[in-house]
Every structure is written in structure tokens, then in C-alpha cells.
Amino acid sequence: MFRTNYHTHTFRCHHAVGSDEEYVLEAIANGYKVLGFSDHACWEYNSNFRSGIRMDVSEFDEYKKSVLALKEKYKDKITILLGMEAEYYPMYQEWLLEFCVEQEIDYLILGNHYYLSDEYGIYFGHMPPRYLNAYFDTCIEGLRTGMYAYLAHPELIMRNEYMEWYDVVEEGFQKICLECARLHIPLEYNVLGMQANRKSGVEQYPHHKFWEMAASFGCQAIVGMDAHDPKDLNASLYEEAVAYLESLGIEIVKTIEPVNYEYLQDLQWIDE
Ligand SMILES: [Zn+2]
Numbered sequence: 496m497f498r499t500n501y502h503t504h505t506f507r508c509h510h511a512v513g514s515d516e517e518y519v520l521e522a523i524a525n526g527y528k529v530l531g532f533s534d535h536a537c538w539e540y541n542s543n544f545r546s547g548i549r550m551d552v553s554e555f556d557e558y559k560k561s562v563l564a565l566k567e568k569y570k571d572k573i574t575i576l577l578g579m580e581a582e583y584y585p586m587y588q589e590w591l592l593e594f595c596v597e598q599e600i601d602y603l604i605l606g607n608h609y610y611l612s613d614e615y616g617i618y619f620g621h622m623p624p625r626y627l628n629a630y631f632d633t634c635i636e637g638l639r640t641g642m643y644a645y646l647a648h649p650e651l652i653m654r655n656e657y658m659e660w661y662d663v664v665e666e667g668f669q670k671i672c673l674e675c676a677r678l679h680i681p682l683e684y685n686v687l688g689m690q691a692n693r694k695s696g697v698e699q700y701p702h703h704k705f706w707e708m709a710a711s712f713g714c715q716a717i718v719g720m721d722a723h724d725p726k727d728l729n730a731s732l733y734e735e736a737v738a739y740l741e742s743l744g745i746e747i748v749k750t751i752e753p754v755n756y757e758y759l760q761d762l763q764w765i766d767e
């Protein structure tokens with residue numbers, strides 16, 4: 496039974512602990528064949544805004560160097576990939592694509608946390624209800640760019656305290672499921688969220704109604720540990736997630752294809 500995880504943070508996002516090597520050793524010890532590092536992406540903002548939850552552009556080189564050194568050091572034991580968990584910020588998307596090409600990023604996952612840019616401070620996990628449709632629309636627009644290997648914690652909005660399974664929520668999630676099924680983009684079953692649900696006794700994400708819907712739409716699921724601590728790579732948590740998804744009969748994807756950012760850039764050039 497091989498395991499893979501493409502959702503791994505590092506201390507550089509200021510809310511994860513442990514050294515990069517500790518994540519690798521923990522992954523090997525827990526039977527992972529692939530460990531993708533996907534720390535929160537840096538952005539070249541148009542303002543002097545600095546985010547407290549991600550690395551700066553100037554810190555990226557060191558992140559890359561560290562990941563590539565571990566990739567080489569442990570190449571006989573595990574496949575290590577250089578990725579990022581990135582937002583969909585329309586105004587910065589061209590910069591991001593160029594950055595992925597230049598830095599030879601293996602893949603991005605879409606973590607749609609903020610609306611338009613974190614400069615504006617609208618966090619989809621704690622937002623006024625009027626931004627609900629903006630969440631669904633930006634998820635779909637983002638996925639259509641082809642830049643993201645999968646959608647991380649699709650049900651992020653369930654973190655809002657007032658949120659329940661309203662009709663408008665169900666309709667929005669239906670749109671996401673339809674689009675992901677159409678584009679063959681996996682939806683992430685987020686194991687950090689599974690741990691949080693358990694600790695708090697409140698079901699935020701993952702949400703069972705979402706996963707029942709995703710299964711009925713013929714979507715693909717991928718397990719994402721969203722590790723912010725090497726301990727988050729725990730194999731029994733991974734297997735619990737797999738067992739739950741299997742009980743729904745949803746297809747589970749274990750490996751993702753690297754994204755060809757150069758190709759995407761060429762396509763843009765043709766469009767112009
Ligand atoms: Zn995230």
C-alpha cells in the first residue's frame with residue numbers, strides 16, 4: 496500500500512514547525528513514496544504588503560535549494576517534488592506563471608484562501624456571506640487556468656462560523672464538482688482538517704455532504720495531509736482518509752502529473 500502526499504508546508508510560512516529534513520524522514524518512516532513540498536507561495540505584490548503566512552519572494556531561493564538538496568540526498572528512498580500551495584490572484588497570475596517556468600516548479604495546488612489578493616484581507620474561511628459566490632467562481636476560474644494539479648480543501652468556506660449546508664452552498668459545490676469532474680482535476684480530502692474536526696467536534700472541512708456529492712458526480716479524490724508538523728504525516732491518519740473515501744466508492748488518485756508551465760506560457764502567447 497503506497498502513500499503519497501503533495502501537501503506539505505515548511506517553517507517558512509510562519510505557522511508550521513520542524514525542519515524540512517524531518518518531514519522527509521517522517522514520510523519515509525510512514526511509507527510514503529512521494530513527498531511534495533507545497534509551502535504557501537510567495538507573491539510579487541504591487542504594494543509593500545507583507546504577508547504573515549507565507550515566505551517572501553526573497554526567501555524562495557533558499558526553499559528551493561533545501562528541497563532540491565533533500566530530493567538528491569534521499570532519491571533512493573522517496574521522490575521529492577518542488578511545489579507550492581498557491582492562490583488564484585487574477586492580477587498576479589502572469590507573474591506566477593513566469594515564476595513557475597523560471598524556477599522549474601513541479602506543480603501548484605490551488606489553496607483558494609483569499610479573494611483577489613491577501614492585500615485586501617478577505618479570507619474565505621472568515622468572510623461576510625456576500626463573498627460566497629466569489630469563492631466558488633474563483634475556484635473554477637483558477638482551475639481553468641490549468642496551472643493547478645488539484646484543488647486543496649475545497650470546502651474551506653465551511654470554516655465560517657455561520658456556515659451551514661444552505662442551498663446556495665450546495666449549488667456552489669455542485670459547480671465545483673462538475674468542473675473538476677469535467678477537467679479531471681482531483682479534489683483534496685484534507686487530513687489536517689479531518690484532525691481539526693475531530694479535535695473541535697465541529698464539522699468544517701472535510702464535510703461529509705461535500706464528499707457524498709463528489710462521489711455522486713464521479714469526481715476524483717486525492718488525500719492531502721496538509722502537514723504543518725512532521726507528525727501530520729502519520730500513516731494511520733492517511734489510511735483512515737483512504738478508508739472513508741473507499742466507503743463512498745469515489746476514485747482515489749495517488750499520483751499527480753507534473754504541470755508543464757512552459758507549455759501553458761506558450762499557449763498564452765498563441766492566444767495573444
Ligand atoms: Zn491551505
Ligand SMILES: [Zn+2]
Pocket residue numbers: 502504580606721
Ligand atoms: Zn496547506
